[in-house]
Amino acid sequence: MSGDFWFDALLGVLLLVLALATIQARQLAAAVMLYVVFGLMLALAWARLGAADLALAEAAIGAGLTGALLFSALARQPKSITPPVRAGKMAPLAALMLCISMGTVLGWTLWQLPLQPAHSQLPAALEQLGSSGTEHLVTAVLLNFRAWDTLLELLVLLLALLGTRLVAAPEPAALQHWPLARQWSIRLLPLLVLVAFFVLWRGATAPGGAFQAGALLAAALVVLRLNGQLPMLSFGAWWVRALILAGVLAFLLAGLLSLWLNWQPEQAVQWLSWPLPLAKGLILLIELCATLAIGLTLTLLVVGERKELTA
Amino acid sequence: MMAWLGGVLLMLGLLFFLAGSFGVLRFPDVFSRLHAVTKADTLGLGFIVLGLGVLQQDWQRFLLMLLIWGLVMLSGTISCQLLGQYGRDQTRDHEESAE
Amino acid sequence: MLMAMAAAILLTVLLGLWRVWRGPDLVNRLLAIQLLGSGGVAILLLLSQALAQPALLEVALIIALLAAVVPAAFVQRLKQEQRK
Numbered sequence: 001m002s003g004d005f006w007f008d009a010l011l012g013v014l015l016l017v018l019a020l021a022t023i024q025a026r027q028l029a030a031a032v033m034l035y036v037v038f039g040l041m042l043a044l045a046w047a048r049l050g051a052a053d054l055a056l057a058e059a060a061i062g063a064g065l066t067g068a069l070l071f072s073a074l075a076r077q078p079k080s081i082t083p084p085v086r087a088g089k090m091a092p093l094a095a096l097m098l099c100i101s102m103g104t105v106l107g108w109t110l111w112q113l114p115l116q117p118a119h120s121q122l123p124a125a126l127e128q129l130g131s132s133g134t135e136h137l138v139t140a141v142l143l144n145f146r147a148w149d150t151l152l153e154l155l156v157l158l159l160a161l162l163g164t165r166l167v168a169a170p171e172p173a174a175l176q177h178w179p180l181a182r183q184w185s186i187r188l189l190p191l192l193v194l195v196a197f198f199v200l201w202r203g204a205t206a207p208g209g210a211f212q213a214g215a216l217l218a219a220a221l222v223v224l225r226l227n228g229q230l231p232m233l234s235f236g237a238w239w240v241r242a243l244i245l246a247g248v249l250a251f252l253l254a255g256l257l258s259l260w261l262n263w264q265p266e267q268a269v270q271w272l273s274w275p276l277p278l279a280k281g282l283i284l285l286i287e288l289c290a291t292l293a294i295g296l297t298l299t300l301l302v303v304g305e306r307k308e309l310t311a
Numbered sequence: 312m313m314a315w316l317g318g319v320l321l322m323l324g325l326l327f328f329l330a331g332s333f334g335v336l337r338f339p340d341v342f343s344r345l346h347a348v349t350k351a352d353t354l355g356l357g358f359i360v361l362g363l364g365v366l367q368q369d370w371q372r373f374l375l376m377l378l379i380w381g382l383v384m385l386s387g388t389i390s391c392q393l394l395g396q397y398g399r400d401q402t403r404d405h406e407e408s409a410e
Numbered sequence: 411m412l413m414a415m416a417a418a419i420l421l422t423v424l425l426g427l428w429r430v431w432r433g434p435d436l437v438n439r440l441l442a443i444q445l446l447g448s449g450g451v452a453i454l455l456l457l458s459q460a461l462a463q464p465a466l467l468e469v470a471l472i473i474a475l476l477a478a479v480v481p482a483a484f485v486q487r488l489k490q491e492q493r494k
Contacts, residue, residue: 178393178396180389180392180393180396181389181393184389191382
């Protein structure tokens, strides 16, 4: 029974216990906090598996920002922290049946997967790493080999923001002036911005990337806004809209540019495959725009207000 | 020799972490629990940073770990202060509404 | 040995969790989250050494930064609630 085993066993049990506790918590606020802890433990699980990019993203977005988002949503409820409403008598039975059937299907599906994939595309991808524009395999996969997925992720984030703008949520109460919190957020701001851009820059050679950097920027902006040090980010302002769209736009423009440059009359059209000399620059530009877009989108998701629509 | 010293430092860190957790569990009051969290845990983390620094002898990573420790210390302090102020306001409100 | 140490700290984190579950009000839960933040940073430092992945130190840095930011955001929202 080595230390490895004990760590893995304990982490696995902890994750399961946390998931159950989150669902069973009697107060919504307690459930939100247990969920934040769950995100943190999940980040530890990714770290244990050696996936540093995933651990970065999970810690920044899953634990930190999602916690702030859920708590913000809680704070906007008309009656603040109420216990969840219990449905009728048949509902638990129906839910149990659903869980058992889904669990069976998932278990059966997992059992079918071979532990060692028969033909993995990873060795071929590793060989192409030199021509992808970055030295880090995860970034190369995200922004070159599977760039389509990343574009769609940015689109999903944009749609989520537009969706929340359509929901009529009550406004949170007026902000308070808390000198200690204000001083602290001012001190933190340069550090957060610095680390954000450091993480973005490092994405080319080591774990890092646009999503993690964007989440850090969003954290800085959210805290500033909550302390009343940032004016309301009005959706009507042109620069807000421009930045939110920047990520998707940069991707699309880069895709069109590479389509035009790679155009050869008799060959099949290749969407989002960067021409070799431009690959590094394009990836950096896309990541920069994506970072700003993700940062502002996440901020608006947490502290966005509908007041400006009536102005 | 270095490995032995590193091991001792790590053990001390673990001890302080355990002390912090027991404090959070067993102290009677929210304010004393705040003490347990911010002081004991930060000290435990400091010992772990020292132990790892002794074990690995790479001064760049050691500096980064010291930075992380300083950040945790600062954030613990400020969070403790903020939570303490909030807790004090809450108890004051409860006492006022009970009168 | 390092992994055993990480497992032990995970155990202390588990102990702190009880306070998140039980703590009669939100302040208790928030301070337990602070404990988990420092514990998580400690575990990541140990893992970074044990698995020889220097990138995990950056994860620890991010958690330390967010542990500075998230409780402040929570408490600010709590104070807004107090106002209501």
